[in-house]
Amino acid sequence: MNRLLASFALASTGLLLAPAPAAADQCSAARVMVVLDKSSSMVTGSINGATKWSIAVNGIGQVLGQYEAQAEFGLMTFPRPSQCSPGGLDVAPALANRASILAALSTPPPTAGNYTPMAQTLEVAAEEPALASTAGARHVILITDGWQWCSPYDPATRYDGIPAVESLTAKGVTTWIVGFGAEVDSSALNRMAVAANTARPGCDVTNTDPASPNQCYFQVDNAADLVAALGTIAGSISGEACDGIDNDCDGQTDEDLQRSCSNACGAVGTETCSAGAWGGCSVPAPSTETCDGVDNDCDGQVDEPDGSLCPSGEVCTDGSCQPPNEEDGGSMHAGCACDAGAMPDAGTLAPFAMLALILLRRRRR
Numbered sequence: 001m002n003r004l005l006a007s008f009a010l011a012s013t014g015l016l017l018a019p020a021p022a023a024a025d026q027c028s029a030a031r032v033m034v035v036l037d038k039s040s041s042m043v044t045g046s047i048n049g050a051t052k053w054s055i056a057v058n059g060i061g062q063v064l065g066q067y068e069a070q071a072e073f074g075l076m077t078f079p080r081p082s083q084c085s086p087g088g089l090d091v092a093p094a095l096a097n098r099a100s101i102l103a104a105l106s107t108p109p110p111t112a113g114n115y116t117p118m119a120q121t122l123e124v125a126a127e128e129p130a131l132a133s134t135a136g137a138r139h140v141i142l143i144t145d146g147w148q149w150c151s152p153y154d155p156a157t158r159y160d161g162i163p164a165v166e167s168l169t170a171k172g173v174t175t176w177i178v179g180f181g182a183e184v185d186s187s188a189l190n191r192m193a194v195a196a197n198t199a200r201p202g203c204d205v206t207n208t209d210p211a212s213p214n215q216c217y218f219q220v221d222n223a224a225d226l227v228a229a230l231g232t233i234a235g236s237i238s239g240e241a242c243d244g245i246d247n248d249c250d251g252q253t254d255e256d257l258q259r260s261c262s263n264a265c266g267a268v269g270t271e272t273c274s275a276g277a278w279g280g281c282s283v284p285a286p287s288t289e290t291c292d293g294v295d296n297d298c299d300g301q302v303d304e305p306d307g308s309l310c311p312s313g314e315v316c317t318d319g320s321c322q323p324p325n326e327e328d329g330g331s332m333h334a335g336c337a338c339d340a341g342a343m344p345d346a347g348t349l350a351p352f353a354m355l356a357l358i359l360l361r362r363r364r365r
Helices: 002-016 052-067 098-104 118-126 161-170 186-195 223-238 346-364
Strands: 030-037 071-078 088-094 138-144 173-180 218-220 258-262 268-274 277-279 315-317 320-322
Touching (some): 030 088, 030 118, 071 223, 173 223, 218 223
Antiparallel strands (some): 071 088, 268 277
């Protein structure tokens, strides 16, 4: 009985001391704050008969329907409550937050009196506790249809959004810029995207016209553009990363992640993420040179004659080890090795000597 109790006690101790699951196996979704312009121009301006506000709300709803289980979305609107007050938190970030966010967006802005304090709102976002308190990646998606503007307008404030974005970046928050419609300030938004390190590839930061191509921010001019831009951003934010964490909260870690790789010879293959690290490139690494007609060590030479590629007494010729050519006196290369103007060897003269002897005998007869 005592032995049985002792065994049970040891087993119980083992259960109590069993290591906890690794933190890498836990879900650590990205946290995303949608910062939406609620200025009056969002309802007085329309696209194809629909207000920009209704297009924005519908677009946000569509994207959240696809990604709300993969990232924690929250909402801030500006101004809040009105005129040029900095925006504030409407819905704290969480998974499965679509219904709460759409409910907070059910009341449109007034038709007059609400301006566009987006820089002040980004400054508030940088200090928002709900955005800071997370182990996962943190993002802000700014959606605006206008300029940095308070009444009366002060031109000196036009580029205030740039240091506001830099403040978010310094706190580890990535900012994505979406300009909605033809009245946005392309010059400011381009510079903000560059400051956020989210500028689109090949963009032109000097653009000042919303209709110009190659904007650094996401320029959207209709409902389809908005959904596409938000989908691109959300997909990038919520996608699985090679970090040993379940970024998309689907119960799997680092699944289906591959990227291209190459070796010193320039051969391109793929490598797979495992346990938070990339490895296992599908193309072999450079190896010791062998006599096979291939540049094994990737030094730009094939079967270089260093004397060690073949067994003693053989030479590497045309990708295989062979005995030296006996017809040229054991030389490594066939054919005449003499210099121009030098006397040919006896083997070369033998046929001519025989012909001369035959002719001489005929003359004597």
